[in-house]
Amino acid sequence: MTEDRGLSENSALIKICGIKEEATLRGMAGLRVDYIGFMFAKSRRQVSPERAAQLQETARSVPMAGGKPPLTVGVFVNPTIEELEATLSVVPLDVVQLHGEETPEFARQVRERLNVEVWRVFSMKDEENSADGAARLASYAGTVSTVLLDTAGGGTGRTFSWDVIPAYRQAADSSGLRLFVAGGLSPDNVDKLVAAYRPEGVDISSGVETDGAKDIGKIAAFVERVNNA
Structure with missing residues (x-):
């Protein structure tokens, strides 16, 4: 079950992904950051x-706004159940985020065997029909709590065409799923996304980095833009 973070219904939840340093976490004290992400898939941000x-x-x-620490999300690409079990035995994550070709049945196994919340990433390809994608989303109803739309390839710093979001949002709402959006977000564009499409959450990594390292100033600006959208 998704934890209530004590936010108003109009507030988009915020996930900062690709955390590698304690200094980043300490610098976020007092900011409204709901989730932090650790990369376990191959990446320059892998830990x-x-x-x-x-x-x-x-x-x-580290208390964030409201006094609560952020929940922790592990990002995996096509893991085995055994790999997830081994990882969670070392770090008891709050959420497992599946970013590969994982099926609804695999997501169900992860949730039931590991007793962990599961998110599923959908990679937005330019040629994909949004109606087909929305139908695929519905197949994850009852197996995951959240679907996250990201630019194909992930971590590219590029946005996808946001005009597909309403179809996915309708399918998510009908399936009882939350919808998060990632892909090319930054302090310069997230307010436009949130104001126009009202996703339940936003997820960012490279857009709050400078020279490959997390930038507290950019994180603070991103949070402020989401709060004010």
């Missing part, structure tokens, strides 16, 4: 389970 456990411990000691 080991042991490193993620250290970061999670720090995160739990």
Whole structure:
């Protein structure tokens, strides 16, 4: 079950992904950050389970806005159940985010066997029909809590065509799923996204970095833009 973060119904939840340093977490103290993400898939932001456990411990000691620490999300691409079990035995994540070709049945197994919240990423390809994608989304009803729309390839710093969002939003609402949006977001465009499409949440990584490192000033600006949208 998704935890109530104590936000108004009009507030988009915020996830900052690709966390690698304790200093980033400490710098976010007092900001409204609801989720932080650790990359376990191959990436320049990849961390080991042991490193993620250290970061999670720090995160739990850093009060965000409202006094609550952020929930922790692990990002995986086509993992096995055994790999997830091994990772969660080291770092007890709040959420497993599946970013590959994982089926609804696999997502169900993860949720039931590991007793963890599961999110499913949909990669937005320019040639994909949004009606077909929305139908595919509905197949995850009852297996995941959240669907996250991202630019194909992930971590590209590019947005996808936002005009497909309403079809996915309607399908998510009908299926009892939350809809998050990622892909090319930044402090310069997130207010436009939130104001126009009202996703339940937004997810950012490279858009709050400078020279490949998380930038507290950009994170603060991003949070402010979401809050004011």
